[in-house]
Amino acid sequence: MYRGYVLDGAVLKSDKHFRMGCKLCHKGNDKELTKEAAHKGLVKQPSANPTTCALCHKAITDNYAKSLHYTTIGQRNGVMPRFSAEELKTFDKKVFEQSCRSCHASCGDCHVKSPPVSGISTGLIKGHKFIKKDEGKTCASCHGGRVYPEFTGEYGGATDVHYQKGMMCADCHKKIEMHGDGMAYKSKHEVKDRPQCLSCHKNSKDQIAHKLHKDKVSCQGCHSAAKYRQCYSCHEGTGSKSKEGFILGLNPRDKKTLTTLRLIPTKKSTFRKAGIKMENYDAIPNFWNSAVHNIRKQTDRTRSCDSCHVAKNGFLNHEMVIKEGGSKANEGLIYNIKPIKR
Secondary structure, eight states: OOGGGSOOHHHHHHOGGGTTOTHHHHBSOTTOSSHHHHTTTBOSOGGGSTTTTHHHHHHHHHHHTTSHHHHOHHHHHHHGGGSOHHHHHHIIIIIITTTGGGGOOOHHHHHTBOOOBTTBOOOBSGGGOOOSOOTTTTHHHHHTTTHHHHHHTTTTSOOOHHHHTTOOHHHHSOHHHHHOOSOOOSSGGGOTTOOOHHHHOOOOSOHHHHHHHTTTBOHHHHHBOSOEEEEESTTTTSOOEEEEEOOEEEOTTTSSSEEEEEEOOOOTTTTGGGTOOOTTGGGSOSEEEOOOSOBOSSOHHHHOTHHHHTSOTTBOOTTTSOSSSOOGGGGGGOOOOOOOOO
16 A cells, blocks of 8 residues: 555644544444444535535635636636547547546645546545645646646756746646636636736836837747657557657737647547548647646746747748648748848
8 A cells, every 4th residue: 555545643633624534424324333434425526526625625625616727617618629529529438538537626736635646546635635736746747747847847858037036836826727716717827817928027127028029029029948748659558658849839819929839649540440531630730829837037038039040940841740640720820930130
């Protein structure tokens, strides 16, 4: 048995969640003496159903039941344009509910137990103590493939300046974003109060550069400090592959802003086993705008204009787009930057 699954007896006295006993959340029969009898009807993960936590935290759970962390509807709506109406029905039944939805986070996944990723879990947090936040244990478990290791410098080698100064996830991503505000958003891009660089960095000493690039380049486009993780094949059920890369291209959501792009590894064959051909596959690209979390004040692009305007380092081009099974929409993200008039 993993030590992480063992309940710390001291927690029973110190944490008010246990005043009503284990049965309140886990059910079972606390009158029985044998494990088998006591565990009959046991609920292993009570918070998988938000109504359990609603006994005491109804206002929060009412919002959370509609949140993107719980519904994972953003994943569905992201790929949905590729499907015909009939294919979407098949996807909802055979793929989304059976696979994608398994990644949704319950209340306990953040406040009691680290969430299982690919069937692996590190167990209870601090012996079943209920915690407000523990980003390294909870955020990193789900977002540890790309965002978290980029943020901490474990991947790419450039520590994000915010992490270097002691900031963590919840310093920017407030609890209303985690719990939801009661609105059923289709994707995170609809959320009005998402963290924005300009919320803190309203004034800049380098007025000329920011004025010239305003509404033309995202903050990450210039301030992403290093290569970040690009994933391949992980949606095909054959094991994931990744390699580092830095890609600049047009934001597929507005086609006006140059930004950092991340490869979303969906191919025409991705859902073939479920009988989905993706009849509208070319409706959306394989590259999507990504708020890369490896920010530094000075980067190759901030030090020299020539990095972009002459060398065109990192810019998406025809050689970089996916040749086999790639979407035709990828071509629309290629941006031919103009040289500077000197």
